[in-house]
Amino acid sequence: MELKIKPKDKLQGTIKVPGDKSISHRSVMLGALAEGKTEVTGFLTGEDCLNTARAFQKMGVEIEGLGSEEMVIHGVGLNGLQEPESILDLGNSGTSMRLMLGILAGQDFYAVVTGDESLSKRPMARVVEPLGDMGAEIYGRDGGNLAPLTVIGQNLTNQEYQSPVASAQVKSCILLAGLYADGTTTVIEPAKSRDHTERMLEYFGTELNIDGLEVSVIGQPKLKGQKVVVPSDISSASFFLVAALINQQAELILEDVGLNPTRAGILEVLTAMEADYELLDKRLENQEPIADIKVNSSNLQATTIGGAVIPKLIDELPILAVAATQAEGETVIKDAEELRVKETDRISAMVTELRRLGVEVEEREDGMVIPGPQSIKGGCSCRSYDDHRIAMSLAVAGLIAQEEIEITNADCIKTSFPNFVELLKDI
Known part of the structure; x- marks a missing residue:
């Protein structure tokens, strides 16, 4: 499947992303x-x-x-x-x-x-x-x-x-x-x-x-x-969080998102980037913390992402790279060698595709450096590398591109987010 994304300057709605x-x-x-x-x-x-x-x-x-x-x-x-x-x-x-x-x-x-x-x-x-x-x-x-x-x-x-x-x-x-x-x-x-x-x-x-x-753990338990x-997956929610933050006119509410502190590193980073978001209706289900997240368009500030926070947001780094393109200053992603042994080499993949979109980015062995804010040109065909998180990150980038972008082999999105395209249309 080829996914075509047209620029969109207004995102609004209340959505619920799939389960964790x-x-x-x-x-x-x-x-x-x-x-x-x-x-x-x-x-x-x-x-x-x-x-x-x-x-x-x-x-x-x-x-x-x-x-x-x-x-x-x-x-x-x-x-x-x-x-x-x-x-x-x-x-x-x-x-x-x-x-x-x-x-x-x-x-x-x-x-x-x-x-x-x-x-x-x-x-x-x-x-x-x-x-x-x-x-x-x-x-x-x-x-x-x-x-x-x-x-x-x-x-x-x-x-x-x-x-x-x-x-x-x-x-x-x-x-x-x-x-x-x-x-x-x-x-x-x-x-x-x-x-x-x-x-x-x-x-x-x-x-x-x-x-x-x-x-x-003690063995042989009953x-x-x-x-x-199952709460909504914060990794899936991250694509819509960033989409709203970097859009000119956005107000989204994401319902029932899991906020396990060992998974919610993206919120720590977004706070450091001065993102405008709010946690509503905090609660606990089967020992997992849950809340609704209200997020608005924001003037993001660059930050350094590394160290102990990396294991808490390893899957969210591709979409954070997109957020970094719109942040004021130089964003550094480091200590993320694990990205090279995911569904694809996510460092190489994101650097290659961001450059294809006209973004200046420096590749490093353990991450990347992205100055901002930058324009995303679009008007090209991008690869998914059969990696769902790469494909969805590029789709979010396409929402603020100057021209339409096309993402090849986007069927991989279904491995984690079967209704991603439908929700994107809804907002």
Whole structure:
């Protein structure tokens, strides 16, 4: 699909973006491993999360309402999964693969996981190696670094793992594997990464100990099915936040947005950029903070984005690069090497496409430098790199371009935000 975006100088309305991707994945995983029913509302129906659900269906988990925002997962208990008869295809979802490897490592059966061309190039050694230290047997291309990966489930031993990176996927993988180990499994991070897994494990009845950057789980718990309300995804909301901020005449309200403090780094940065936004109706659902966000056109100021905030907004950096083009001064994005091993090399992709749009930007190994404010020329065709966040960031840039832009291979947007184009039209 080719997406054409015309400049628009007035954005108004009240919208609700789809459910949180991270929480949707985890609701299926823990719901499947729990005893009893888990009722999920607000589930993200993007392909990534659906692939997670389909994988558990292949392992004997009954799921009612698959493909809708309301699902019922009939849990089989921690040790109730069955050997799949076919390969578990996780499409484009790195979250699905890395977290599922932790679960599969402790089973008493054989499984093979694979993904699309993009996922098959993404590094898995960061979870395969620590799982191996727990006794897991995982084989694949490049010494077990690349999918397809074969997992031969084993009796796992607990461990204390010092993670070299602040990564929720790495942390979550080890904690999920720790559910199958005797004793206590501990993950120590260099900085705090998003904590959806910890919150949901506790919500489902797992005993956790959290001490600063250390998280410990006690193995062999009994998980109990729960009711899970999935908030709107702040990563998806970020595209509309920035769209409103950089537009000349904008007033938007984004409803029911998840504001988990380990995910809401974009709000910290927007505050530093003097963005005009307000949090309304703050509340808590299944241990996750939620609020409505009212956002208006703003005269943004440049800032430096780096250090401890990076793990809290790693997925939002492409759209923040677009915001930086309209900020007064020089915006520096640094300490973001992780962007190079996402669905695509997001540093290279954003630098290339911003330059194509006439923007001056300096590429650095760990980020980029963008002076502003600058005009976005448009009048060209941009690449998505089959990366949903690149495609949506370019679409937002197109709203303030001087001429129409075209984004090729925009179908990838459906992996996380199936109704993005419709909501864009609504406002």
